[in-house]
Amino acid sequence: MEAAKAAFAELGVDAAMRDIATRAGVGVGTIYRNYPQRSDLIIAVFRRELDATAAEADHLASEHSPATALRLWAQSLARFVATKRGFAGALHSGDPAYNLLPGQFIGVLAPRVQSILDAGAVSGTIRGDIRAEDLIHALTRLADSHPGDADDRAGRMTTVLLDGVIGAPSAG
Template sequence: MSGTLKAPKKDAPSRGGVERPVRADARRNVDALLEAAMAVFATSGVDAPVREIADKAGVGVGTLYRHFPQRSDLIVAVVRNEVDACADAASDIAARYEPGEALERWVQRYVDLLATKRGLAAALHSGDPAFKSLPDYFLERMRPVFQGLLDAAARSGDIRPDVDATELLLAIARLCVPDHHGGGAEQARRMVTLLVDGLRHGAPAAPPRPSRGRR
C-alpha cells in the first residue's frame, strides 16, 4: 500500500511531509490531487493506479510525483485532509442542532469517514512506518471536538455524563471494520446508532428547554 511511485524526488511533498509555502497554482494542483485521490481511493482502494488519480485531477503524472513522491505521501495527505474535514464539521453541526442531535449527526459523519473511505481507516492501524504519525494526528484532531459534543449532550441531559471520547472513537472505529460476511457502511451505521442509543441509559432527567430550531 505504501510502495514507491518510482519517480525522482524533485520537491518535498507539500502535504504529508514538511509544510512550506506554495504558489496559488501549486495549491490548486494539490487540492485537485487530494480530491481526485479521495474519489479514486473510495472506488478502487488506495492501490489504484496513480495515472487514474492524475487524470481525474486534470494534471500530469509528473505533477503528482512532484507533490507526492511516494504513494504513502499521498495517502497520508488524504487521510489528514479527511480527518480535518470531519473534525471541522463538528462546530457547524453543533451550531445548527440541539446537543443530542448534534452528537448523533457528527457520529454519523465520523462513520462516513471510516466506513466509506476504502483503505484509509486501515492506514491508521497498519503499523507501516510511513503512517506512524496518523494515529496521533487522528486523536489530536478528533478527541477534543468529540469530547465537546459529548459534554454538551451530557449537560443537556441527552446522554450519561461518564463517556470518554477516546474510548468511544475507538469503539466506533472497530464497528466500522468490514466483517467476513461483507458488512459495509450501512451495517456500520446501524451498529453505531445502537451504540449511541446506549449512551442515553443513565442520562439524568433534564428540564425542558426552548428549541433553537434548525437553520
C-alpha cells in the same frame, strides 16, 4: 502532486505506490521525497475532508442538543470513513507506515467531540464516562465495512453503540 492525490483516492488507501506515481506522471522517488511516510500522503489527501468533518461537529453542536448532535456527527464520520476504502484499516493497522495517522486523525476530531460529550454530560443526556478519543476509535472501527458485508450493518451497530453512550451508564 494534487493529481496524485486524486488518483490515490480512487484506488484506495493501500494503492501500490507505483500506481500512484504512474497516474500522477511522476516517479516513486518524488512521492517519497514529498511524503516520507505513507501517513503523510494520506493526511494530505484527506485533510480538507477531515477538517470539514471536525467543523461539522461544532456546527451540529450549535444547532442541536448534545445527544442529537452526537448522533448526527457519528453519521457524518461514518460517511467519511465509508467513502475512503481502506482508510479505517490503515488507521487501526498498527503498521509503522501509518504511524502518524491515528494521532492526526484523533487530534483534529477529538476536541470537538469532547465538547459535545461534555455538554451532554452537564445536561445529563450523555453519560459522562466516555472519552472522545475512545468513542472516535470505536466509531471508525464500526464504520469500516467491506463490499460483502451485510447491508448497513455498520449503521445499525453504530446506532446501538450510541444508544449505550446516550442511555444510562452501565447497569452491571
